[in-house]
Amino acid sequence: MLQLISKLQHNTYEKSEYSDEQLRNVDETIQVIKDFPWDAERALTDIQLTGPSVVIQDNNLNYLKLGLYFNSKFCVYYLDNGNHLYEYYASTIDKACDLVKDFFEQTLNLSSFEKHFFNIGNQPHFVTSDFIYRVNPARIFVLAAFFSIYLLFAISVFCASVLHIGGGSYPIVLLLIILGLGIFIGSISSVAIKGRNQYLRISRGNHIFYYGIDEKHIKEYNKADVAELAHRTATSDRNMGNVQIRFKNGEFIQPKMLIHDMDLIQKFPENLGIKIIYPQNSLFKRSQSA
Structure with a gap:
């Protein structure tokens, strides 16, 4: 039986972030879709390409993405390998799953889909990033x-x-x-x-992240162990290297020239309860990893 790659995106994830990515047949994929916590993640979720969804990729790099829509409906996005985006609004999860079956059987009819005329920046919403x-x-x-x-x-x-x-x-x-x-x-x-050999791997939805001054000294960290983020404010939000990650055991790291300050802060969702402080420059300690 044909197996295609499918993966999940939850409401705490950022663009290009997915989990549970693996090969599944059509029955397994439909079961994953029906087991997804749609109702729990519908609240306070913006309707957009990045959001609670299940994505399926075929062998020709075409994508089918099932996401949320207004009034308890579902939006089915189709992105072909030419970067053309289509969308269809399914009234029930069963109707959305019918399109999944068609996608597996390569009989998906796009005549009922709405085609987007502007196709810029679509792929990052479907392709997985390593962050x-x-x-x-x-x-x-x-x-x-x-x-x-x-x-x-x-x-x-x-x-x-x-x-x-x-x-x-x-x-x-x-x-x-x-x-x-x-x-x-x-x-x-x-x-x-x-710091030219630094390594940082971090995404918004994953509590585990990695940092090291080089690839030989990469250490695993957990966001649950973070006590606070110390942000030395600067004249521009696009500055880099001004965020110090302080852990509950007294350890701290400060990635330099890897990621913009505000982008790094956004990697720590508000529901983690991690406070952000703004120390004076003179009190901002030098990172132990520098």
């Missing part, structure tokens, strides 16, 4: 380039000042500004270079 975060090599290159340019500029200004090029000495204020800028760029570059 592994690493330091982007391009970021290291850019920092190194900035530091190199700064050194050339600083040396040029220093030489010009010593040789009195231009008929006068350079003001001390300019030299202090250049020195301060160099310390700032150097500190960022140092953090980036030291």
